[in-house]
Amino acid sequence: MNERNNAVDRSLLVFAVWAAIGSIGLLLIIEGFQQDVYWIALTGIGCIISTFCAHIIVNAVYGTGFSTGETALGLTSFGVLVLVFVLSVLAGGASATDFYIGLTLFGTLIVGFLTYLLTRHGLRGAFSKFHVSVGHDVSVPNGKG
């Protein structure tokens, strides 16, 4: 029951953090694109980074990492945003400010993500998250290796 309560509390906090700050960040980025003003979008990116940090703090408080669903949602959203941005640049609908906003956003997200992996898992562990070792699927004779 206690574990279940903790899991619910953590999810609630994560939702609350994204609802309170993350959503404002997203809106400010849209506002920045719309008004073609870099600093508005930069404030939004700041909000997104703050939310990301708050999410990590919540994870630390409850002694967990990102859940599978959160990782999937995050990566999918990132992929979709990159796709939309690239398509709009290729279609010629983006101004120079829009271009810089996009670069800042995606650059920050990638650097933030890598920093998170490095600080949580270390250099070797972070690499192992992506590197699929064939040896894991090979049975080792005599229990050695």
Place this chain on the structure above:
Amino acid sequence: MPAPSPVMWILLFGFVYIAVVLFWARQAATANGNYQSYFSAGHSLSPWVSALVLAGSSVSAWFTLGSADILARDGFVHGYLLQAGVLLALPGVLFFKRSWFIAQRYRVSSQAELFKLYYDSQALVVIVACVALLFAVGFAGMQLRAISQIASSVSGGSISAFTIGCALSLILLGYVVIGGMRAIGFLGVLQTVSLISATLVLSFLILVEAGLIGAINARMQALAADSVGAQAFEVSGVIQFVAGLGRGSFYDHPVSAVTNLSSAYALLGIGLSPFALKIVLSTRNTKAIAAGQTWVLAGFFGLLVLLPVGVIGAAGLGRAEFISHSYLAALAQSSPWLTAWVVLGFAAGMQVMAGLALLVAAETVVRHVYKPFFASAMSRRQTVTLTRIFVAVLAVVVVLMAFLAPVSTSALGAFALSASAQLLIPMLGLCWFGWMTRPAVLAGVGFGLFAAFVTDALGIGILGYLGLDVPWGRYPWTIHSAAWGLFFNILVCLLVSAISQNAARTEFRQHLRAFVSEALSGQGTAPLNSYAWAAGLAWGFLAVGPGLIFGNYAFVSDGGWSMDFPSLWVWAMLFWLLGVTLVWLLAYRMQMASHVDLDITSYEPPPTLRPDQSAAEARRLRSLIIFALAGAGLIILTVWSFGGAG
């Protein structure tokens, strides 16, 4: 690049909101086991959830948008609104901890049950049910209509307010019916943070648009230079002995210092309401009562109302384009996403209170009135099912009342606060003063409710419609109906208590009081008590009482404002700070709300036989129907004979 239509963004955010609501409702239903812990989440809500939801439902969209509009209309004369955080926290500090302990010991989960248990009075249960219904239909309906109208104007009228109201009610109905109290707790957190964000964003946008605080202050100073405009920055005396609103004229304006004090009593009604108690009693422990009341409600929300909401109100003073709904409608043209998101935040802020009020009203009526009187054999599953049906019925009534009878809804909503404030006396008797007897409390509440009713718009309107034209208006002598009610409530309670002391000490009540004394022994220190209570009285006198008159001129020099801000606003900031200190003193230093780690064993009542009640219940139901029909006939006859002529 042209901005897309606001309607698209309203729909987009609306669908995201619905998805989130359904997700958490499902989580709650799973944890509830469908009906087992539907009413009070198995008393397992996390303390921080409880603190946040309590603050969110106490403040709700009414305090943020509503207070801003009142400030923009009348100026800074409503000191009680600026002290809302502290005032809303005070009942919690006084009553929540003790109520929680009693509820845990005797395994009850609502205010109605507490009163039934302690006073053994079904009449008090019915009164609690009526108060809960007033909040659900009146207070929530009033907010529903206001938010729906704002959303409709933001959409440029392409979605009608009624449609939006129906959609919001449907969402509300969905999660209350599916997840009960647990869903209300879970979603309450998200709704509260959305309300906070929406308020901060709106305040920031208006602040920037209005030329920052310097420009707002300069405009207010220009307004204050004019004798009529100056009325917005001065409380109109201590008291005015006039017949009341709608009857004769006032000196300057009708908001006196005593109006503030008496309205502050009405605000206490929110903390004393059945829905506030419901959250507390559904919580796992008392860990967050002190922190919730001191830092979340008095501290954070107090500051939110004082500054961001104050800024929205100040900007709108004399500048109609900065009144929240006008500003949002204009903003929708340039930033539809921001506008839609802000409106959704306020809608969520309305739902945090409305959902709770709906559940508590339905539970009280079904579980504590209908079941014991007419269907005591109902199983828990049947009770939950009937409550769900009643929630649905109430949701429909709320929408219909809000849009078909807005004046009546507003009157009901306003009276909800005054009526709930009358529960102060039963709560004092339950938690603190064992000498308050059952007949005294009952008589006090009865007289109090009557006095509040006949001095409020609702009572005056109903009596006028029935042909009884009372010689006073709303809030006679500029005193709010809540204070009139409390005056008679306390007076009658004291008198009847003095002559009915033999009824005070039943065995069960002594047992309960002994438990409270034992559980909370060593709480509070005598030398501090007198200082704390003196500080409390001084704060009440100066912050919202007659001393508020000093605030008119405290920060004025050479005909101008010595700190650039209106004197009453600075006065409010000063007393907010002192108010938070006061709440902290009471909650922590006097340990009135601080956490006590205690293993509470449930009270086992002596076993009694439960005779078959079905025949008596059927008889009661028949009597109720006959009484209702006779009452309705009598009212129709009276209206036909005397009333309705205008």
